Amino acid sequence: MxxxxxxxxxxxxxxxxxxxxxQDDQVTVIDSLExxxxxAVDRRADFIKLDIRDLKSLTDxxxxxxxxxxxxxxxxxxxEESSKYPKKYYENNVEGSKNVFSIAVGSGVNKIIFSSTAAVYGNPIKIPIPEDHPKNPTSPYGETKLATEETLKALREKNANLxxxxxxxxxxxxxALDGSNGENHDPExxxxxxxxxxxxxxxEFSLYGTDYDTPDRTCIRDYIHVLDLVEAHIKAFNRIEKDRGCYYYNIGTGQGHSNRQVLDMVEKVTGRKLKIREEERRAGDPDRLVADPSKIKSELGFSPKYSNLEAIVKSAWTWHTRNLKF
Ligand SMILES: NC(=O)c1ccc[n+]([C@@H]2O[C@H](COP(=O)([O-])OP(=O)(O)OC[C@H]3O[C@@H](n4cnc5c(N)ncnc54)[C@H](O)[C@@H]3O)[C@@H](O)[C@H]2O)c1
Structure with missing residues (x-):
């Protein structure tokens, strides 16, 4: 394909x-490289440098x-950045996505997978969080993702084939387990x-927030290995190909780890001691965000294979020590 x-x-x-x-698909990548x-782009893929906010270039x-x-x-x-620059986030995430979707659908694309986020839920009223949990994002970032889900829904209402x-x-x-690819955000x-x-x-490492309502007072998150995450996309793609419709799935493990537990694991895996500086909590960070992953498991048969915390941290350390030069 x-x-x-x-x-x-x-x-x-x-x-x-x-x-x-x-799996022998032909892949074209568009990315602004911003x-x-x-x-990081596999050489077998076609690459085009393009900004999705640029409607003319996208149309061409x-x-x-x-x-x-x-x-x-x-x-x-x-x-965090979205709270400082909400307009920038809106233009890129909402308007940019609208551009891509409308032109793609106009050109005959009828299967779309969209990267949404747990941030659409906001402060959870229920843990673990199921897909039908109320959506009350507490950040402009979460709002842009929820708005983009709505864009897709509206497009689907006009195009039953989508x-x-x-x-x-x-x-x-x-x-990657062999250290060939890894997480390299800027800002991280x-x-x-x-x-x-x-x-x-x-x-020093800044630990944001030690006053959360959790056993060790640091916030709790659900970590999914990137290799498992992409596997979930393959399952979801097969689903939308087979059964037309719109689908919403959480991608998580259902297991939460506190920031302290993550830092302890980093020290254990690396054999090094972190210099931790405790700071105020960041705005918009809920105490706990843990997925209820049962829907994707029961409907698509997706279960994470690599997502135990030790394996995640080991693979990240392999990549960091091989690739990041400071
Ligand atoms: N990393 C996470 O934990 C996480 C969690 C929830 C959701 N997501 C979502 O997953 C997606 C990927 O996240 P990531 O961690 O790989 O982020 P990333 O920043 O590493 O990748 C995003 C890519 O999009 C490109 N890009 C940004 N704006 C663009 C534009 N206007 N035109 C063309 N390219 C543009 C960037 O250059 C970058 O290569 C994002 O949509 C993110 O919101 C990520």
């Missing part, structure tokens, strides 16, 4: 591209092309890469 991957030079997108190529890395790109499916990762990803799955990721983490806000950067540079 011919698959278009937006944001395929980013962390999760680059793993997706390799996974699709490994936050991605060309070297699609002209005369046909894709069997679209997997849309491109966007900005930081809760099928889509919005996958609500919890915390993507980990790296995720705990595992930040802890590893702190160890490799000898700098």
């Amino acid at each position: 011919k698959i278009l991957v937006t944001g395929g030079a980013g962390y999760i997108g680059s793993f997706m591209v390799k996974r699709l190529l490994d 936050r991605g890395h060309l070297e 790109f699609f002209s005369g092309k046909h894709f069997d499916g679209l997997i849309h990762f491109a966007g900005y990803i930081s809760v 099928s889509f799955a919005a996958l609500r990721y919890f915390n993507a983490a980990g790296a 806000t995720h705990i595992i890469p930040l802890a590893m950067r702190a160890l490799l540079t000898g700098s």
Whole structure:
């Protein structure tokens, strides 16, 4: 199949591209490279540098092309940054996505997978969080993702032939087991890469918030290995191909780990001691975010294979020590 991957030079997108190529799909990547890395894109894929906010370039790109499916990762990803620059997030995540979807559907694409997020739920009133939990995002980032889910729903109402799955990721983490690809955001806000950067540079690690309503007072998150995450996309794609419709799935493990537990695991795996500086909690960070993953398990038979915390941290450390030079 011919698959278009937006944001395929980013962390999760680059793993997706390799996974699709490994099953002999033809893959085209569009990415602005504003936050991605060309070297992360598998050389077997076609790469086009393109910003999805640029409607004219996007229209020219699609002209005369046909894709069997679209997997849309491109966007900005930081809760914190989105609170500082909500307009920028809206323009990229909401307007950029609208551009991609409308042109893609106009060109005949009828299968779309969209990278949504647990941030659409906001402060959970129920843990673990099921897909039908109320959606009350507490950040502009979460709002942009919810708005984009709505865009897809509206498009589907006009195009009965369109099928889509919005996958609500919890915390993507980990790296290729051989250290060949890994997480490299700039700005980086995720705990595992930040802890590893702190160890490799000898700098302090900022632990945000030690007053959460959790047993060790640090917040609890659900970590899914990036290799499992891309596998969930394959399952979801097969589903939308077979049964037309719109689907919403949480992608998580159902297991929560506190920030302290993650940092303890980083110290155990690396054999090094972190210099931890305790800071105020960040705005919009709930106490716990843990997925109820039962829907994707029962409907698509998806179960994570690599997502135990030790395996996640080991793979991330392999990648960091081999690839990041400070
Ligand atoms: N990383 C996570 O834990 C996580 C959790 C929930 C949801 N998500 C979602 O998954 C997707 C991928 O996340 P990631 O961690 O790989 O992020 P990333 O920043 O590594 O990748 C995003 C890619 O999109 C590209 N991009 C951004 N704006 C673009 C534009 N206007 N035009 C073209 N390309 C553009 C960037 O250059 C980058 O390569 C995002 O949509 C994010 O919101 C990620």
